[in-house]
Amino acid sequence: MRTVFWRRLDLQGLEKLDLSVTDDGVRATSTILSTEGAGFRLDYDWRLDARWRTKSLELKHLGEGIARHLLIERTAVGWLIDGLRRPDLDHVHDVDISATPFCNTLAIRQLGANPGDELTFDVIYVDAQSLSSVASRQRYIRKSGDVVRYVDLATALGFEADLRVDRDGFVVTYEGLFEQVRCS
Structure with a gap:
């Protein structure tokens, strides 16, 4: 079991992710609190x-007193x-949720380890x-062993950011958006 906390840098927000890895696969459960919008x-x-590829993703959203699923x-x-x-x-490789850097881990774990290695694919982008x-x-x-450049080629065309990652591919810092928070 691994627990990771991320803090938003562009607005007030925090995520707590609990990760369990077994021989059969991975389960990530998380709660995100955000001041985005209302x-x-x-x-x-x-x-x-x-192989760290999505089998299923269930989301529960509560905002403005309205629960959605x-x-x-x-x-x-x-x-x-x-x-x-x-x-x-049908052509989509995996899933990306706008409010978490965890989804970047799925791509980074498939990206080659050598500087210059690239991976381009389609995702289901969930706002x-x-x-x-x-x-x-x-x-x-x-870019290096612990730095990966993210480039959006569609939904947020032109958006780019450097992601510093740990040895397991988890985002430590996501330029301008997220940073991992250490618990004492």
């Missing part, structure tokens, strides 16, 4: 296979969103405030 709480239960599942026939097949997402989901394209470029 403020919200987002809980997620992310189930990954042994979203379930994303990878199946043999494609991605399901709340039980409905989404053929527009944490609205729980809307669309396909988006991203690129990761290894």
